[in-house]
Amino acid sequence: MKLARRLRDDDILMTAWSGIPSPELCGILAGSGYDMVTVDMQHGAHAEASAFTAALQISHAGCPAALRIPVGRNDLASRALDVGFEAVIAPMINTVADAQAFADAMKYPPMGERSWGPGQALQLHKEHTPASYFAAANGETLAIAMIETRTALAALDDILAIGGIDGVFVGPSDLSISWSGGEGVEPDRDDMRQTLVDVAAKARGAGKFAAIFAVNPARSQEFASMGYRIIAVNTDTATVKAGAKAFLDMARG
Ligand code: 3PY
Numbered sequence: 132m133k134l135a136r137r138l139r140d141d142d143i144l145m146t147a148w149s150g151i152p153s154p155e156l157c158g159i160l161a162g163s164g165y166d167m168v169t170v171d172m173q174h175g176a177h178a179e180a181s182a183f184t185a186a187l188q189i190s191h192a193g194c195p196a197a198l199r200i201p202v203g204r205n206d207l208a209s210r211a212l213d214v215g216f217e218a219v220i221a222p223m224i225n226t227v228a229d230a231q232a233f234a235d236a237m238k239y240p241p242m243g244e245r246s247w248g249p250g251q252a253l254q255l256h257k258e259h260t261p262a263s264y265f266a267a268a269n270g271e272t273l274a275i276a277m278i279e280t281r282t283a284l285a286a287l288d289d290i291l292a293i294g295g296i297d298g299v300f301v302g303p304s305d306l307s308i309s310w311s312g313g314e315g316v317e318p319d320r321d322d323m324r325q326t327l328v329d330v331a332a333k334a335r336g337a338g339k340f341a342a343i344f345a346v347n348p349a350r351s352q353e354f355a356s357m358g359y360r361i362i363a364v365n366t367d368t369a370t371v372k373a374g375a376k377a378f379l380d381m382a383r384g
C-alpha cells in the first residue's frame with residue numbers, strides 16, 4: 132500500500148481534509164494533486180455510508196485514503212481498514228491506555244486484536260491475496276495517534292514506544308486550548324512552536340513519523356522543515372471557499 136511506502140521513503144505528504152459528506156468531492160480532491168485524502172468523522176459531517184464510499188472514490192483516483200474516527204471509536208478504526216482506508220487517525224489520545232486500545236483495534240495478533248474481515252480492502256488493494264494481506268497489514272496500515280493536550284504531551288514517549296502506533300498527529304487547535312488552560316483557540320501560538328519541533332524530533336527518534344494540521348496552509352513548509360511528514364492543508368470547506376473567492380475576484384476584475 133502506497134502510504135506506508137511513501138513514509139518509509141521519508142516523503143512529505145500533503146493531505147486534503149474532507150468534512151463535507153460527499154464521496155464525489157473526495158474523488159475530486161484525490162485527483163487534484165494531493166498525496167492523500169483524509170475523511171473526517173470526528174468534526175466532519177461524514178456518516179459511515181459517505182465515508183466508506185469516499186474510500187472507493189479516493190482509491191479509484193489513485194490516492195491513499197485515511198479516516199479520522201470520532202473520539203474512542205476503535206470499532207470504526209478496524210472497519211475503516213476493512214473497507215480499504217490505509218490509515219486511521221484517532222483524536223484525543225491522552226494516555227498510554229488510550230493509545231494501546233487504539234493500536235489493539237488496528238493490528239492483527241500477535242501485535243493487537245484486530246478481527247479478520249477485509250472484504251472491500253481486498254477489492255481495492257488487488258496486489259494482495261487474503262494470506263498476503265494478513266501478513267502485510269500490520270506493517271502497511273497505519274495507526275496514527277493524535278497528540279492534542281498537555282496530558283498527551285506528558286505521555287508522548289510512552290505512546291511512541293507502543294509497537295502498534297505508527298505515528299503521531301498534532302492537533303494544534305485543541306493543543307492551544309489545553310496549553311492556555313481553556314483561554315481560547317490559537318493554533319499558531321508562538322509559544323507552542325518549540326513543542327511542535329520537539330514532537331517531530333521525538334517521533335523520528337522513536338522510528339515513527341509525525342503529522343500535523345496546518346490551519347494556515349502557508350505554514351506547511353515550516354512544518355515540513357521541522358520534520359513533519361504528513362501535513363493537512365486546512366479543510367475542504369476552506370478550500371472550496373478560497374477557490375470560489377479566487378474565481379470571483381478574477382471574474383469581477
Ligand atoms: C486540532 O487542531 O485540534 C485538530 O484536531 C486538527 O484537525
Ligand code: MG
Nearest residue numbers: 222279302305
Ligand atoms: Mg483536535
